[in-house]
Amino acid sequence: MKQFTQFESRDLGQELIDLGLEYKFNPRLDIQKGQGKRIGCIFLNPSLRTRVSTQIAAQNLGMEAIVLNMDKEGWALEMQDGAIMNKGTVEHIKDAAGVLGSFFDVLAVRAFPTLTQKQEDLSDFVINQFIKYAGIPVVSLESAIRHPLQSLADMITMQEYQVENRRPKVVLTWAPHIKAIPHAVANSFAEWSLGMGYDLTITHPEGYELDESFTKGATLEYDQSKALEDADFVYVKNWSSFQDYGKIHSTDPSWMLTQKHLESAPNAKVMHCLPVRRNLELSDEILDSDRSLVQVQAKNRIFAAQAVLSKIIE
Amino acid sequence: MKQFTQFESRDLGQELIDLGLEYKFNPRLDIQKGQGKRIGCIFLNPSLRTRVSTQIAAQNLGMEAIVLNMDKEGWALEMQDGAIMNKGTVEHIKDAAGVLGSFFDVLAVRAFPTLTQKQEDLSDFVINQFIKYAGIPVVSLESAIRHPLQSLADMITMQEYQVENRRPKVVLTWAPHIKAIPHAVANSFAEWSLGMGYDLTITHPEGYELDESFTKGATLEYDQSKALEDADFVYVKNWSSFQDYGKIHSTDPSWMLTQKHLESAPNAKVMHCLPVRRNLELSDEILDSDRSLVQVQAKNRIFAAQAVLSKIIE
Amino acid sequence: MKQFTQFESRDLGQELIDLGLEYKFNPRLDIQKGQGKRIGCIFLNPSLRTRVSTQIAAQNLGMEAIVLNMDKEGWALEMQDGAIMNKGTVEHIKDAAGVLGSFFDVLAVRAFPTLTQKQEDLSDFVINQFIKYAGIPVVSLESAIRHPLQSLADMITMQEYQVENRRPKVVLTWAPHIKAIPHAVANSFAEWSLGMGYDLTITHPEGYELDESFTKGATLEYDQSKALEDADFVYVKNWSSFQDYGKIHSTDPSWMLTQKHLESAPNAKVMHCLPVRRNLELSDEILDSDRSLVQVQAKNRIFAAQAVLSKIIE
Incomplete structure (x- = not known):
């Protein structure tokens, strides 16, 4: 699995659900699997469940997780190719994603939509720019149009119940x-x-x-x-x-x-x-x-993320 | 020990002081004790000593610590039961604390008083809402009316001197x-x-x-x-x-x-x-x-937190 | 090596460049060297590469890294000795650096210049106050007048090419x-x-x-x-x-x-x-x-930091 940004197939979906449930009953089953692997969690927007569950999922696999609140600890990213950067944006996604791609084994990215630029949002522009320039697997922590880790947790929950x-x-x-x-x-x-x-x-x-x-x-x-x-x-x-x-x-x-x-x-x-x-x-x-079932869904966010990371690093 | 939010008894106080001093002379004495345990440190307010000393205390016990600046990386929590949430608050403490309680083994919470709502502050409302809804041990990192980890560090300091x-x-x-x-x-x-x-x-x-x-x-x-x-x-x-x-x-x-x-x-x-x-x-x-003795007190914050976490996870 | 804030000598520079290149080809060569050592990374200003590369460098040496965004998670520091602190600053650098110095083995500090107080900036006032009061080795993550980890990464890059x-x-x-x-x-x-x-x-x-x-x-x-x-x-x-x-x-x-x-x-x-x-x-x-070579330089930031930390903790 190279990216995790959307639903791919019923087979893969079922495999991830089953693996998530396996981790739910034995969270540290694969604690050795991620040794020496490193995930960067890049937040362009606030988060509670996603932030914490992704870190826990990585820890459960023995991975090192580093969180970067790009919006608060970093600076505004330029997303448009060819832009003349003489306004508010400080670094181009090309350069930032390239660097992050060279620092980490996996990148996880949260990038909400503008809700004003419909075509840009529909193209899932920001996360696709990360994918284009990072050169490593990218996991969506909610993009402009999809929140696949949430949905995987929801599918795990529906299978349980x-x-x-x-x-x-x-x-x-x-x-x-x-x-x-x-x-x-x-x-x-x-x-x-x-x-x-x-x-x-x-x-x-x-x-x-x-x-x-x-x-x-x-x-x-x-x-x-x-x-x-x-x-x-x-x-x-x-x-x-x-x-x-x-x-x-x-x-x-x-x-x-x-x-x-x-x-x-x-x-x-x-x-x-x-x-x-x-x-x-x-x-x-x-x-x-x-x-x-809201608390069950939330708890399952850990195991959804863990199943996805486990597939990505193998 | 289920919670650590206030003074309980002279016996427990003395036990924590003595354990803190033991850790001061051998910080990694119990490095295996917290293996596989996870603490969430939730800050609703700024912090330096408390933030860092709690993370170090957890690391000294082999625990995984995750810090969440709820005020900056998350969003405003609704604290009132039964509230109709059609204003500024984004998530109810019931739900947030429930989720955090399902993610972690121990929750540590900093929640300053309003200094305007006296009865609410006196009831130590926010930390008690966390305790009520988290379902796991809660450690106060300073609540509306108490700062017990500071006081434990102070008692350790007075015993030393x-x-x-x-x-x-x-x-x-x-x-x-x-x-x-x-x-x-x-x-x-x-x-x-x-x-x-x-x-x-x-x-x-x-x-x-x-x-x-x-x-x-x-x-x-x-x-x-x-x-x-x-x-x-x-x-x-x-x-x-x-x-x-x-x-x-x-x-x-x-x-x-x-x-x-x-x-x-x-x-x-x-x-x-x-x-x-x-x-x-x-x-x-x-x-x-x-x-x-201010620097001694600050250093002892690590060992106060370590003694408390050690008792809580045993 | 007690501090890393500037160029010291051609011999030391060459030693750090060579060590950085060694780590580039074998990042976890010295994974045991930093076991039990702890670095505090204090940011008074935003950062992406420096923040992440320093954490990775520390992890590659087996060190525990704790990041503190002093400007956002903490409060304004008073830098002037003898100040009557009845205005906006909440804690004196003397006290804060003293505490951090007692919590960590190494302190890494980012402190940009004012660009308005020339003499203060030229004296590299803030990082020197940290050095004066921390009592432990200090690594510059960019000070008012120097960015030595960047330059070391640049020298590594020029040697490679x-x-x-x-x-x-x-x-x-x-x-x-x-x-x-x-x-x-x-x-x-x-x-x-x-x-x-x-x-x-x-x-x-x-x-x-x-x-x-x-x-x-x-x-x-x-x-x-x-x-x-x-x-x-x-x-x-x-x-x-x-x-x-x-x-x-x-x-x-x-x-x-x-x-x-x-x-x-x-x-x-x-x-x-x-x-x-x-x-x-x-x-x-x-x-x-x-x-x-900009991506090469950025990647080399990890190995520059790793070489410096490796020398400092030995």
Whole structure:
């Protein structure tokens, strides 16, 4: 495996899920595997779970991890090829990624979208510039349009909580938020759920349609209550408009998931990638109930990252 | 030991002091003890000594330490249960502490007081929310009202420099400052000194009385020169008003400790937790003299933390 | 070796270059040498290469490295002896350096100049205060007037790419920039090049003369095209005026090095310490060509630091 930035195939997905679960039960199984290998974790944006789980995953493999908050401890990177750098950017991605590529064995990068430059975001410009110039394997810690380590952790979680003897119904439901939120988690969750063969329904207010390249094969249902019927897994997530790029069209509080919404889905487990805005996206009553898998998902971030790093360094 | 957030008993205090001194003379004595254990150090506020000494203490025990500057590398945490999170806070302490608790074996947390919400501060709200939701041992790296690792380092220092054949006189003297400073260090020093059986006198201008729940058993003396007579250890510290909560009533420069103040205490050693504002809280002549124990205290921060972590992981 | 802050002698320089090259071919040659040793890396300013390469160098020697962004994770340090600290500074360098000196075996410090207080900068005030009060070996990660680890990496690079059978001609050429840039890299490059016996020519617009104490022995040539003739190594760097301290006199774009400038130096290799402002200091065509050694220099930062740390801890 050279990069880990998106869903590749059901076979590879299953292999990573199984390896992640193996590590969950024996975190230091491969403590010798990464000896002498070094990962650089480059953050252009804030992080809690991703930052810590990636470091722990590396430590569990015996790797040395170095974290660089490029936005705070470094400086602004120029991303445009051919730019005349007489403004605010201090170093070109070409040079910075080249150097980091020569310092490390693996580079892990977090680079959020602008939510204003749609074409640039859609090309996953920043992480692809890192890949282009680093010359070593790159792991996405969430890019402009995907968050594959989150989705792998989500797939591990759904396998752990799978229902017996039938194909589970998975629902991705939009939730209200006060800020314009990227599409990465929703995109990746759709990409991985569909890729792994789940029956996926997506529900949201009109105008919040996701990029079809991620959702092809899913059922779109604007009626949230209908979408939630008999759901096994309900993934709650806000995202801003994709068509009217980066804009907030609705904050309709009736879309916030509560126990009442789940009356027609008595067995539904509820998922969220965290951080979650309580009582805005999701009610306390759900998050604090047995339905909630959010802490399981978070814990599985370690083993998702560990499975990916393990494959990359072998 | 499940938590380390305050003074518990003279027996435990003595055990920690003795263990700290053992580590001082042989820092890597228990280098195997923490193998495979992991501590998360969560800072909601700046730190130098605490940050570095805790990492070193962990390393000396063979533990893996990961530092997270939650305020800078992460985001604002919501602390209020039941909050509707439609404002500035991004993640609820319930969720963040739960995740961190599932990632680490021990959590160490720094959370300063607001100095505006007295009841909230007095309940030591933030660190108690971490304890409530993390589900693993929590070590205070200074909370709203206590700084127990500092006090343990101070007790180690006083034992190292103890006077022979009599109970030493300990004086906690208020010092001027230009900013509103928390009560944590003063509270904890009183709590630990009294708990460990020292003869403690507290002196400060009227209006600077500390919370009595920490100072019961101490002698209060408003006349600084009288308080300092025959002192063996003089602990210098500023704090803001407790009654008129978080306010500055006096910056009277005559309260700044100088050699002249110690004429009636010829053997007095002078202590301060650092950082110290020179020539505002304490004069250069004292800090640069043999009287000063401030560097010894700082060095002992490593061994205080090491003793505490050692007890917690056993 | 007690400190590493400047060029000391040709013998020591050669020893460090040779050791650096040895580590380049076998990075973990001395992985046992630093076991149980601890380095504190104190940043008062941003950093990418220096930050990461120093940590890697320490890891390659088996040392434990702790990074402290004093400017962001800590607080403002008072540098003036005898100051009455009733303003913005929170801790005196005396106390902070003393504590750090008691926590670590080696201290590495980055402290940029003010570019406004010329005499203070020229005395290399901040790093010398660290040296004065830390009481342990101090390694400069770039001070007000020198960047010796960069220069050592540059010397390693020039030895790797040395021309056969003759003394190479080295040219340090000023480049345009939009910000006032310190003299440290230029000073150190001159100091080390001359100290290691290279034939050095310095070229820049009038008014950009460097401090003569670093450039004595070099040829000064205001005509850039004449200076570049038959150059073997061209080191490109901006600096602000030294005489009219910290000011920008020229941003003349004709000084930006392009392939055209090198027509009379067909074999010239081009160097820069990075970060480089592309198409302002140096053209893309050069940076992306075989002439460029900037990535080699950056990689060699690891081995320069490793050689220095190796000498310091022995």
